[in-house]
Amino acid sequence: MKDRVEFYKMHGAGNDFVMIEDMSSELDFSTRLIESLCADHTGIGADGLIILRPSAKYDFRMRYFNKDGGEAEMCGNGARCAASFAFLKGIVSEKMVFDTKAGPVEAMMHGEDVRIGVGSVKDMRLHVPVGDAGLEVGYAVCGVPHAVLLTEDVDSWSRERFVETGRKIRNAAEFSPGGVNFNLVSVMKNDILRYRTYERGVEAETLACGTGAIALAAICSAMGITGSPLKCRTTSGDTLEVDFSPAEDGARDCFLKGPAIMSFQGVFETHIYI
Numbered sequence: 001m002k003d004r005v006e007f008y009k010m011h012g013a014g015n016d017f018v019m020i021e022d023m024s025s026e027l028d029f030s031t032r033l034i035e036s037l038c039a040d041h042t043g044i045g046a047d048g049l050i051i052l053r054p055s056a057k058y059d060f061r062m063r064y065f066n067k068d069g070g071e072a073e074m075c076g077n078g079a080r081c082a083a084s085f086a087f088l089k090g091i092v093s094e095k096m097v098f099d100t101k102a103g104p105v106e107a108m109m110h111g112e113d114v115r116i117g118v119g120s121v122k123d124m125r126l127h128v129p130v131g132d133a134g135l136e137v138g139y140a141v142c143g144v145p146h147a148v149l150l151t152e153d154v155d156s157w158s159r160e161r162f163v164e165t166g167r168k169i170r171n172a173a174e175f176s177p178g179g180v181n182f183n184l185v186s187v188m189k190n191d192i193l194r195y196r197t198y199e200r201g202v203e204a205e206t207l208a209c210g211t212g213a214i215a216l217a218a219i220c221s222a223m224g225i226t227g228s229p230l231k232c233r234t235t236s237g238d239t240l241e242v243d244f245s246p247a248e249d250g251a252r253d254c255f256l257k258g259p260a261i262m263s264f265q266g267v268f269e270t271h272i273y274i
Helices: 031-038 076-088 159-170 210-222
Strands: 004-012 015-021 048-053 061-066 095-098 105-110 113-130 135-142 144-150 181-189 192-199 204-206 230-233 239-247 250-259 261-269
Touching (some): 031 048, 061 076, 076 105, 076 113, 076 210, 076 250, 113 144, 113 210, 113 239, 135 210, 144 159, 144 210, 159 181, 192 210, 210 230, 210 239, 210 250
Parallel strands (some): 015 048, 144 181
Antiparallel strands (some): 004 015, 004 261, 048 061, 095 105, 105 113, 113 135, 135 144, 181 192, 230 239, 239 250
16 A cells, blocks of 8 residues: 555535545555545545546446445446546546446536436335334435435425434335435426435435435436426535436436536545554
């Protein structure tokens, strides 16, 4: 492991990440190191860490780790930041295909925005009773699993109420052993949704969730509430654009477009965190 490692800090609609380029595959990140780097007050601070590695078939491979150090299959906002980061580092041109644990992702640069294709939403169930929370939610998998609850006004929920409900659903027996992300959504217009997300691995509310936006859009479409395309307004105030084709158990040809912004860059010394 190098003594000094260059990093960049990026965010996609407020969902923030530590970005590291390791195309030479020289770096090894332990769970403890990832947790330390992502810690809000004693580290760099982020919802997760993203490492760019070489891929045998595609332009590069994105490895995504949650704030708790666990590796996840996919992160929509993280994937958009990975595409923008790879373009900034000269690894790819404006159009690219890269690998993730959830499969290949197509991406295209649109200025500060990035549009990615994330394949399909699968395993949809519209009415899942959650005993611990006393609620019924929609469920779908967009790389990672999501539970969705419709409410009249997401912003009328206090942070405490939202986090408490999110924690119950995330840990509910119905979604064991891996758990689930929880999304609370309101319909503002036929083509505009407002949502909030409690993310597993972060174990808190995040400012945005890309895979959550796609999953909840597909669920709302299946319920006959909205169609495609549509816009999803995040807690950060940014808007993510989603389009897809409905399918029997979810959606196919799913795309997500939104900002991927560079915040700053720096160097950390590994011995401080290990």
